[in-house]
Amino acid sequence: MNRAPGEERENMGGTPTDLKLIDENGRRLDGRLADDMRPLKIEAGVLSRADGSAYVEWGLNKVMAAVYGPRECHPRHLQNPERALVQCHYNMASFSVDDRKRPGPDRRSHEISKIISEALTNVVFTEYFPRTSIDVYIEVLQANAGTRCAGLTAASVALADAGVPMRDLVASCAAGKAANTMVVDLAKEEDNFGQADIPLGYVPRTGEIVLLQMDGDLTYDEFDKGLNMAVNACKKVYEIQRDALKRRYAARSVDAEMAAPVAGAVKEGM
Amino acid sequence: MGNKRAGPGTFVEDGKIFAAQLGIKNVRPDGVSVVPLSGQYIPLRGDLVVGKIVDIGPSNWLVDINSPYPAPLHVNEVPWRVEFGETSKFMSVGDVVLLTVVDVSETKRITVSMQDHGLRKLTGGMVIEVSPSKVPRVIGRNGSMIQMLKNETGCRIYVGQNGRIWIDGDLDNIVKAIQAVKMIEEEAHGLGLTEKVKKFLEQSSRRGA
Numbered sequence: 001m002n003r004a005p006g007e008e009r010e011n012m013g014g015t016p017t018d019l020k021l022i023d024e025n026g027r028r029l030d031g032r033l034a035d036d037m038r039p040l041k042i043e044a045g046v047l048s049r050a051d052g053s054a055y056v057e058w059g060l061n062k063v064m065a066a067v068y069g070p071r072e073c074h075p076r077h078l079q080n081p082e083r084a085l086v087q088c089h090y091n092m093a094s095f096s097v098d099d100r101k102r103p104g105p106d107r108r109s110h111e112i113s114k115i116i117s118e119a120l121t122n123v124v125f126t127e128y129f130p131r132t133s134i135d136v137y138i139e140v141l142q143a144n145a146g147t148r149c150a151g152l153t154a155a156s157v158a159l160a161d162a163g164v165p166m167r168d169l170v171a172s173c174a175a176g177k178a179a180n181t182m183v184v185d186l187a188k189e190e191d192n193f194g195q196a197d198i199p200l201g202y203v204p205r206t207g208e209i210v211l212l213q214m215d216g217d218l219t220y221d222e223f224d225k226g227l228n229m230a231v232n233a234c235k236k237v238y239e240i241q242r243d244a245l246k247r248r249y250a251a252r253s254v255d256a257e258m259a260a261p262v263a264g265a266v267k268e269g270m
Numbered sequence: 271m272g273n274k275r276a277g278p279g280t281f282v283e284d285g286k287i288f289a290a291q292l293g294i295k296n297v298r299p300d301g302v303s304v305v306p307l308s309g310q311y312i313p314l315r316g317d318l319v320v321g322k323i324v325d326i327g328p329s330n331w332l333v334d335i336n337s338p339y340p341a342p343l344h345v346n347e348v349p350w351r352v353e354f355g356e357t358s359k360f361m362s363v364g365d366v367v368l369l370t371v372v373d374v375s376e377t378k379r380i381t382v383s384m385q386d387h388g389l390r391k392l393t394g395g396m397v398i399e400v401s402p403s404k405v406p407r408v409i410g411r412n413g414s415m416i417q418m419l420k421n422e423t424g425c426r427i428y429v430g431q432n433g434r435i436w437i438d439g440d441l442d443n444i445v446k447a448i449q450a451v452k453m454i455e456e457e458a459h460g461l462g463l464t465e466k467v468k469k470f471l472e473q474s475s476r477r478g479a
Contacts, residue, residue, distance in 0.1 A: 052308065070310055070338045081377060125281070125290060129312070130378050132338040163309025163403065165290035167281070205288070245292055249307060249459070 021179040021190055028178075029189055030059075037173065037185045037233050042153070042244035044161045050137075052162025054244065056154040059187060060144035065154035066137045067162040073133035083126035085133045088117040090151055092140040112148045113138075119152055119172075119201040119210040125165040134164060145191035146174050149199050152211065157241050161248065168205040169241050173233035174198060175226035182222055184229040198226050202234035277303025294459065307459070311337045311402035311432040313380050317371040320397060320430035321382065323363050328355045333367065336399065336432040339378050343369065347383040349390075366392045366436060368428055395426070395438030398448055400455045402433035407458040408451060415454065415464055422471040423447045446474050 022028055032038070038059030047053035050066035057063075073079035090112040094103045116138065124134065136158065138151040149172040156170040176186045178194030191197055196218045201211025218226065276282045279291045280302060289295070293306040313319070313335065321341060325332035329352075331343045345352040350360055361367065368389050373381040384390065400408060408429050409416050420427055425439030425447045437447050450467050457463060 051310070072338055072340065129338060160292045161308065163291055163293075163306045165279070165281075167283075167288075167290070206283075 019189065019193060021193060022181055022183075026181075028183065028187070030187060032183075034181055034183045035229055035232070037236060038187065040153075040237060040240050042157055042240050044157050044244045044248040050158075050162075052158045052160070052164070054154045054157035054161060056150050056157075058146065058150045058153070059185075060142060061140070061147055061150045062142040063147060063150040063154045064139045064141060065151065065158040066139075067134065067155070067158040067164065068137075069134040069162075070129040070132035070164070071135070073131060079131045079133065082130050084124070084129035084131075086117050086121045086124055086126065086136065087133055088113045088120065088136040088138065088155065090116060090138045090140070090148070092143060092147070096140045096143045112151065115211055115213070116148065116152050116155060116201075119170055120155060120159065122208070122210045123156070123167045123170055123203060124159065125167070128165055134159070143188075145186050145188040146199070148172075149174050149185075149201075152201050153237055153241065157244055160241075160245055168203045169238060170201050170210055171204055171234040171238040171241060172199065172201045172211065173230050173237050174200065175230035175233070177216065177218060177222060177226065182225045182229060184233045196222075196226075198223070198230060200227065200230040200234060202231055202238075204235055204238040275301030277301045279304030279306055306403045308401060309403050311335070313337050313339065313341070313371045313374050313378075314431070315371055315374055317431040318428075319369050319371060319382070319432040320392070320428060320434035320436050321367050321369050321432075322397075323361055323365045323367065326358050326361075326363060328357065331357060331361055333369065333382060335369070335371075335380075335382070335430075336402070336434055337380075339380050341369075341371075341380045341382045343367070343382050343384065347372070347381070347385055349385055361391055366395075366397055368392055368430075368436070392428070392436050392438075395436050396444055396448070398435050398437065398451060400433050400435060400451060402431070404455045404458045405429060405431055405433055407463065408435065408454050410464060415467065418464065418468060419447055419450055419471075422468070422475065423450075446471065449474070 041057040043055045046055045047066050052067040054065045070084050073085055090109050092101050094101050136155045138155055140147045152170055152172040173185055174197055175184045176194055176197040178190040186197055196216025198214050202209055276287045279293055280287050281290045287302055289304045291304050291306040293304040296303045296305050319335045321333035321335045323331050324334045329345050333341045333343050335341045352360055369382040369384055370386055372383045416429055423443040423446050425437050425443050428436045437444050450471055
């Protein structure tokens, strides 16, 4: 996998080689146990100009997803006379990582756009909208490892918010190996100095896997364990996704003027 | 779900019915459907739509009907006799028209027509857009909501299934009607919507008087 500048695996100017990713009590750097996820917060319908949108805060990751369409597909030669095209554009903001990321598409973002498009194509009823394109834009505002999972999670909520017919939501979470232990939902340090990473995209209703990658080396048993951990995490993600969609409309019918928690957080910070 | 029929917004897998869209479940004795809360307008045969001319060809106009698919309006489908290449003498880019969807093919090729009672080019007035999924609420049961809007504001109103609404009348009344429509759109799924809107319209007319 290609990495963004802030996600470098190389030892850049003094790797803390003595960094203990997991302590004697089995606690990770942020106090989590091996199968604990980082706190996940999802909000649906945050953008009024897009047909559907979602905002995800997953640990220190902050990701926004917007969906447009189904709409007329341009350029015309891309359109498929039988189905809709799910086109995903993953982008990292220049300020999303420690060292400024050079803006614009690169190899890594192309790859992620492609795999997320393919994952989402599997759940969208593309045959309902021939010759159209469903455009998904994923903007990573702050990255802390696992942005492709956060992006896919946000994108599927945004698609549902846009009213796009789907078989199910896609939930996504990664597992990996850090300090010779299989752990779920790697944070930045665990990803950078750990041994392996398996991002997973999962369809909870059917148990299908629509995204699976592996970076690093694992034994078969380790892989199996990691995959199981990731699947279980995805099921938790799925509940939070559904809750976000329900809240979007519950909040509206009770009180349209209710301030979004995000805006409240900004005010407190000031 | 027993032997119920899977209606719009649902799909069947392994004999079970699932929702395909985010929406409100609607169970009837004969079937189940999901009323979507959002989504694009997908044309259906027989729909009344408010379109906007976006391009002109020698024998047709291209109409934007707020859907993923463009709708060509052929010269044979308008109430006038148009010579080849004379299309721009009748309607130009930006004109607003009231049309029906005559046909939607398997591949979603769309045919629209202006040859029916009441269909025409719309001059004057204003066009506003609402989410197409909210159109049934704007119209109301058997047109009760739209009828009330017309009566209370004295405006001429056409509601297209594509979410475009054309309103004409006094400026004050147009503003009132637009506010009411926005209110319907925002509170589309609340209870007692018609009463609420009626109250709003009566209040604002008193304020205006």
